[in-house]
Amino acid sequence: xxxxxxxxxxxxxxxxxxxxxVIVDRTIGHVxxxxxxxxxxxxxxxxxxxxxxxxxxxxxSRAIVRLLEPTGGAxxxxxxxxxxxxxxxxxxxxxxxxxxxxxxxxxxNPRKRVGQIVGAPLVLHGVKxxxxxRRVRELLGRVxxxxxxxxxxxxxxxxxxxxRIGIAxxxxxxxxxxxLDEPVSALDVSIQAQVINLLDDLxxxxxxxxxxxxxxxxxxxxxxxxxxxxxxxxxxxxxxxEELYTKPIHPYTVGLLGAIPIPDxxxxxxxxxxxVAGEPxxxxxxxSGCRFRTRCPRATDVCAAVEPQLTxxxxxxxxxxxxxxxxxxxxxxxxxRSPLSPLSSGDQLPQPHxxxxxxxxxxxxxEG
Amino acid sequence: xxxxxxxxxxxxxxxxxxxxxxxxxxxGPDGRPAAGIGPYRLGLRRLRRNKVALAFGALFLVxxxxxxxxxxxxxxxxxxxPNDNHVTEQxxxxxxxxxxxxxxxxxxxxxxxxxFLLGADQNGRDLAVRLLYGGRNSLQVxxxxxxxxxxxxxxxxxxxxxxxxxxxxxxxxxxDLIWAYPVVLLGIALGTSLALGGITIGPLELSGNSLYVPxxxxxxxxxxxxxxxxxxxxxxxxxxxxxxxxxxxxxxxxHIMSREILPNVASTLIVFLPLMVANAILLEAALSYLGAGxxxxxxxxxxxxxxGIRLIPSAIHLTFVPGAMLVLAVLGINVFGDGVRDALDxxxxxxxxxxxxxxxxxxxxxxxxxx
Numbered sequence: 072x073x074x075x076x077x078x079x080x081x082x083x084x085x086x087x088x089x090x091x092x093v094i095v096d097r098t099i100g101h102v103x104x105x106x107x108x109x110x111x112x113x114x115x116x117x118x119x120x121x122x123x124x125x126x127x128x129x130x131x132s133r134a135i136v137r138l139l140e141p142t143g144g145a146x147x148x149x150x151x152x153x154x155x156x157x158x159x160x161x162x163x164x165x166x167x168x169x170x171x172x173x174x175x176x177x178x179x180n181p182r183k184r185v186g187q188i189v190g191a192p193l194v195l196h197g198v199k200x201x202x203x204x205r206r207v208r209e210l211l212g213r214v215x216x217x218x219x220x221x222x223x224x225x226x227x228x229x230x231x232x233x234x235r236i237g238i239a240x241x242x243x244x245x246x247x248x249x250x251l252d253e254p255v256s257a258l259d260v261s262i263q264a265q266v267i268n269l270l271d272d273l274x275x276x277x278x279x280x281x282x283x284x285x286x287x288x289x290x291x292x293x294x295x296x297x298x299x300x301x302x303x304x305x306x307x308x309x310x311x312x313e314e315l316y317t318k319p320i321h322p323y324t325v326g327l328l329g330a331i332p333i334p335d336x337x338x339x340x341x342x343x344x345x346x347v348a349g350e351p352x353x354x355x356x357x358x359s360g361c362r363f364r365t366r367c368p369r370a371t372d373v374c375a376a377v378e379p380q381l382t383x384x385x386x387x388x389x390x391x392x393x394x395x396x397x398x399x400x401x402x403x404x405x406x407x408r409s410p411l412s413p414l415s416s417g418d419q420l421p422q423p424h425x426x427x428x429x430x431x432x433x434x435x436x437x438e439g
Numbered sequence: 440x441x442x443x444x445x446x447x448x449x450x451x452x453x454x455x456x457x458x459x460x461x462x463x464x465x466x467g468p469d470g471r472p473a474a475g476i477g478p479y480r481l482g483l484r485r486l487r488r489n490k491v492a493l494a495f496g497a498l499f500l501v502x503x504x505x506x507x508x509x510x511x512x513x514x515x516x517x518x519x520x521p522n523d524n525h526v527t528e529q530x531x532x533x534x535x536x537x538x539x540x541x542x543x544x545x546x547x548x549x550x551x552x553x554x555f556l557l558g559a560d561q562n563g564r565d566l567a568v569r570l571l572y573g574g575r576n577s578l579q580v581x582x583x584x585x586x587x588x589x590x591x592x593x594x595x596x597x598x599x600x601x602x603x604x605x606x607x608x609x610x611x612x613x614x615d616l617i618w619a620y621p622v623v624l625l626g627i628a629l630g631t632s633l634a635l636g637g638i639t640i641g642p643l644e645l646s647g648n649s650l651y652v653p654x655x656x657x658x659x660x661x662x663x664x665x666x667x668x669x670x671x672x673x674x675x676x677x678x679x680x681x682x683x684x685x686x687x688x689x690x691x692x693x694h695i696m697s698r699e700i701l702p703n704v705a706s707t708l709i710v711f712l713p714l715m716v717a718n719a720i721l722l723e724a725a726l727s728y729l730g731a732g733x734x735x736x737x738x739x740x741x742x743x744x745x746x747g748i749r750l751i752p753s754a755i756h757l758t759f760v761p762g763a764m765l766v767l768a769v770l771g772i773n774v775f776g777d778g779v780r781d782a783l784d785x786x787x788x789x790x791x792x793x794x795x796x797x798x799x800x801x802x803x804x805x806x807x808x809x810x
Binding site: 133136138158161162165166168169170172173174177178179180181182183184185191192195196220222223224227237240244 | 475476477478679680681683684685686687688689690691694698699702703705
């Protein structure tokens with residue numbers, strides 16, 4: 072990352088209050104949906120965010136576009152603080168910061184024609200008259216739809232086509248950053264590939280930056296420059312894209328990679344996997360220390376006592392684990408605390424392998 | 440996962456044929472893609488196939504046209520006004536001279552000719568003329584009341600559903616307050632008090648015998664019946680991603696409510712429209728019958744039934760004629776309204792009929808029939 076990053080998120084927290092009460096609602100707890108997440112993204116880059124359902128990745132993306140009010144931390148867009156900005160203050164930022172939604176069915180108003188849907192952001196930002204119509208046709212053509220279909224309604228399109236409409240809408244005001252909230256999860260695999268290729272082409276053409284949220288590591292692999300893995304509201308690992316697949320450090324990442332099926336049944340059966348068993352713990356009262364410790368086969372006492380810092384290894388590979396995989400003792404010794412670490416985390420480096428019982432699990436991961 | 444950049448993307452141009460089963464032809468006669476078929480066009484098609492609903496709609500339309508033509512009928516056929524008194528006069532029926540009102544006080548029955556087509560009432564007024572003029576008043580009150588209900592209920596329902604929280608709480612309590620009273624009881628209470636004093640809202644002044652007093656009362660009384668379902672629908676709609684999408688684009692709340700949410704509740708409003716007209720006409724009749732609606736000597740179907748009730752044994756046409764007209768008008772628009780509902784929003788069937796059966800029609804019906 073060179074120059075000033077396009078998007079900076081610092082120690083972002085978003086808690087949902089849980090209210091209960093007969094007459095007067097009292098707040099009895101919080102869902103720690105996003106808990107101290109820091110990230111940054113340069114122009115034209117793609118950051119993939121991966122994690123299982125309920126890990127807070129969608130909440131994070133919605134908080135960044137300010138659909139949800141952050142509880143704490145800061146969001147900066149081109150250095151401008153937008154964490155608490157009002158609607159009018161946000162207007163110029165909205166132009167450059169758009170979003171594509173997960174459900175192509177629900178994200179298009181069923182009562183509006185495609186032309187109105189795609190033209191809406193243009194109209195909101197002051198484009199008038201025939202210019203809107205011209206631009207809408209151009210956009211539809213660009214995302215691979217027939218420009219003659221401007222007068223159609225969303226229900227007259229297939230799922231993949233609807234998602235293209237959603238992309239055209241986000242593209243309308245020429246944004247610099249697009250939040251993609253599981254843009255292909257609702258689509259068939261063959262259509263997924265087409266939409267991802269479209270997104271890839273658009274990125275090259277317009278120099279877009281993406282935050283690509285997915286629950287599936289295989290989807291983000293091809294489009295991301297960096298990938299961040301989230302678990303229970305925190306980023307547990309973040310690295311340049313390919314390195315995450317070849318050299319996963321956090322046991323959770325290893326587990327996720329092991330969950331990707333290999334299309335050859337013999338190979339699939341033969342590989343040794345680190346299986347992440349059970350359900351994610353309750354985000355209302357997350358476990359102390361490392362949040363993954365309740366499901367981690369490598370967990371020890373220190374994991375319960377101290378929240379692991381995000382340790383930065385060589386090549387900008389960051390992971391929050393006391394007992395990392397796939398790194399040598401020398402690499403651990405050369406590592407340092409990442410400035411992205413949560414404020415509440417401890418400041419000790421991971422423990423060398425010698426101290427760990429059953430350190431052989433290190434070999435488990437390293438396969439594509 | 441295989442992502443093959445060479446895969447040709449055919450979904451863009453093949454368009455509609457892949458989109459699903461019941462999508463109508465995608466290509467117009469000139470081979471170019473036709474304009475999209477919206478939910479309303481689809482609804483209209485479905486409605487056109489429902490002959491029964493159309494027939495009843497036509498019936499209602501005929502009644503409306505007849506009532507609008509009341510002055511023409513009065514001037515050119517009956518040669519008398521709705522409030523003109525002919526007690527002491529005589530009329531020639533098939534060469535025979537007859538009293539309009541007999542010395543015993545019995546009005547003449549239907550003559551089936553230009554003058555006194557449907558007979559006269561005990562004040563010697565032409566029943567057919569009064570029927571049409573009364574229909575004008577009844578329908579006018581019905582339409583104005585429905586307009587008031589629809590506009591206010593839409594605003595209240597959308598605001599309550601969209602803002603939730605305190606706004607919803609306050610609005611919901613006000614609606615509950617209106618809902619807590621039986622419609623007729625509330626109508627009578629408001630009607631009798633307002634008929635004496637009239638209404639003054641800022642520059643707007645309505646005297647007690649204005650037509651718009653009952654219209655305003657009926658309009659307000661029915662607000663909860665429309666506002667509550669709208670609110671419920673908006674509660675669901677506001678969580679939809681297209682609302683988030685509008686917000687990400689920088690849309691204001693007003694913009695979202697009017698441009699994103701309103702079009703989605705519009706079909707519900709259209710479905711409610713004929714049903715509310717029917718209910719408003721019925722309630723107007725009930726209130727007028729009880730003396731809390733349109734004030735005499737202005738005719739309306741309700742006041743006419745009320746006028747004739749004492750003479751039922753001897754001159755049943757006085758009650759039967761306006762009663763039949765009321766039934767036909769309400770039946771016509773109700774059946775038509777059901778057709779509209781089935782055509783536009785097939786899923787609304789359960790929702791609306793449940794709400795309606797519980798509350799609206801029963802009370803209004805009972806009130807007109809009971810006495």
